Amino acid sequence: MLKTTRRVGVVLFQLGGPDTLAAIEPFLYNLFCDPDIIDFPFARIGRKPLAKLISTTRARKVQHHYATIGGGSPIRCFTERQALALETELTKQGLDARCFVAMRYWHPFTSEAIAQLRAAQCDEVVLLPLYPQYSSTTTGSSLNEWQRLFRADLLVHAVHGDPAVHNVVPFYRHPMYLDAVIEKIREALARFERPKQAEIIFSAHSVPMSVIAKGDPYQRQIEETVRLLMERGGWPNRHRLCYQSKVGASRWLQPSLHRTLHDLADEKVREVCIVPVAFVSDHVETLGEINHEAREEALRLGITHFEMTAGLNDSPKFISALAQLVWEAVGGAIHSRTAVHANERQLVMEELMTASGD
Numbered sequence: 597m598l599k600t601t602r603r604v605g606v607v608l609f610q611l612g613g614p615d616t617l618a619a620i621e622p623f624l625y626n627l628f629c630d631p632d633i634i635d636f637p638f639a640r641i642g643r644k645p646l647a648k649l650i651s652t653t654r655a656r657k658v659q660h661h662y663a664t665i666g667g668g669s670p671i672r673c674f675t676e677r678q679a680l681a682l683e684t685e686l687t688k689q690g691l692d693a694r695c696f697v698a699m700r701y702w703h704p705f706t707s708e709a710i711a712q713l714r715a716a717q718c719d720e721v722v723l724l725p726l727y728p729q730y731s732s733t734t735t736g737s738s739l740n741e742w743q744r745l746f747r748a749d750l751l752v753h754a755v756h757g758d759p760a761v762h763n764v765v766p767f768y769r770h771p772m773y774l775d776a777v778i779e780k781i782r783e784a785l786a787r788f789e790r791p792k793q794a795e796i797i798f799s800a801h802s803v804p805m806s807v808i809a810k811g812d813p814y815q816r817q818i819e820e821t822v823r824l825l826m827e828r829g830g831w832p833n834r835h836r837l838c839y840q841s842k843v844g845a846s847r848w849l850q851p852s853l854h855r856t857l858h859d860l861a862d863e864k865v866r867e868v869c870i871v872p873v874a875f876v877s878d879h880v881e882t883l884g885e886i887n888h889e890a891r892e893e894a895l896r897l898g899i900t901h902f903e904m905t906a907g908l909n910d911s912p913k914f915i916s917a918l919a920q921l922v923w924e925a926v927g928g929a930i931h932s933r934t935a936v937h938a939n940e941r942q943l944v945m946e947e948l949m950t951a952s953g954d
Contacts, residue, residue, distance in 0.1 A: 603692045605718030605759075606922055607709055608679050609725040609738040612699030613669025613879050617662055619702065624651035624658075626701040632737035654843065661884035671879040672699065675726065677910040678877070678918070685919045693922070694718060698742065706741050710749050721761045722925045724918065726876050728768040729817035732810075733803055735766065762925040768821045771828075772917035777873070778829045779913055780905040784869050785831070787903050794867040794901070795834045797856060798822045799886060800874035802839035805847040815849060821873055837873075841881055853890055861897035868894065870904045876914065878907035 614623040628634050628647035662668060679695035686693035694716045698709035713721065723742065725735040750758060767773050785791040800818045808815050822837050838856040842848040851859070853870075860868060870890065872882045887904045894902045908914040 602719040603694065603717065604686075604720045604722060604922070604926060605713045605716055606679075606682065606686070606693055606695045606722045606724055607698050607713065607742070608675060608682070608695060609698050609700070609706075609723065609727075609735070609742070610671060610675045610877070611734065612702035612705075613671040614662065614702055615668040615672060617659060617667050619668070620659060620662060621651050621655040623702045624654050627651070630700070630737055632732055632740060650844075658880070661880050661889070664888045665880060665883040669879050670883070671877050672697070672703070674877040674879070674907065674909045675699070678726070678915065681910045681915045682918050682922070685915050686922060689919060689923070691923070691926075698738070700738050700741060706738070707745050710742075710745055714749065719759055720926060721759050722764060722922050723761065724764045724922065724925075725766075727874070728766060728773060728876065729800075729814055729821060729874060730766040730812075731803055731807070731814035732812050733807060733814075739763075764921045764925050766817060767917070767921055768817050769824065770917060770921065772913065772920055774824055774828050776908050776911055776913035776917055777825055777871070777905075779911070780908065781825070781829060781831075781869070781871055784871075784903045784905040785833075788867055788869070788901060790867070792832055794869045794903070795836070795860065795865050796826075796831065796869050796871060797853075797860075798825075798835065798837045798871045798873040799840050799853050800837070800849075800872075801881065802842050802848040802850075802852070805849065808849065818874060825871075825873070833869075840885055853886070854893070857890060857894050857897055857899070861894075861899060866899055867901040868899055868903070870902070872905065872907070876908045878909060882907055 612623070614620045625647050628650045629643060631643070634643050634646060675697050679697050683693050683695040686695075694713075696709040696712045696716075697704050698706040700706070723739065725738055727734040727738075730736070781796070785794060785796075788794045798818075798821075803812070803814055819837065822835070826835055836856065838851050838853045839849045840853040842852060857868075870886050872886060875882060882904065891902050891904070
């Protein structure tokens, strides 16, 4: 790696989650107030009342999910551990790095990360969304919030000589990321008496079809992630893709995890391994929706062996992948695959420009 005397601030973006049961409703209110999530004619007038209605109703429905995993989301804990591990790894590799966590809908908010970044007096900034695949509802929303608040912060503090800002593009194609996921899948399959017989079910967070219709590349990138993992993992197992966490009555990506479990039962499949393919940390959608609710449903349907892969969290392979992404973003990665990774990066950038209409 190329050593540098410049201090680099790395901002890890994540959705966030309520840390107590009382925080569920305000967390959801923040979520549904997001213009990248809720957008319709005259939304500026109706968004907040609608967000209040949805969050109040939804909070009652999801409270049991959080109750089953200890009364709050562990995503902040896992993301802060990722930030600490990444900072340690980058420092070992010769980069003067400071890592900060910016959650979109709950503490620590993006504004808190910006204040910490300013206090650390960083010369460069790397924006690292922890969403492997791009969607306007996740990466897009986080980066939009960053742009709004960071520009305002520069004006308020009369900052001269803005720090150089680098973006880490969606990393679902990155070999080290894929290897980190493959490691977790192999660990889960090893818990089966006949690992090659288990059906691998990739589950991703769903998004509205209206988002996909506008050119959002999320579905394509999810499907490609599944293809790359199966090719690179070399498993002979049958596999399929489904989606989870639908909200509201509009059309979302299908099939749902619920429908898929019923299909598996109808097909007499008795051993399933669920792989949460759009998440890098364990949280309510993995620990609650999959490992608790879906597990119970699967057993009721006659599926006798149900496993879920553990989240990447702060696994050494994943932290190494993040470190390489940071180095590539600042132009400091020197290794034999630099040209290959640069080509992959260019392909992703072209896809995002196409989706945005640029």
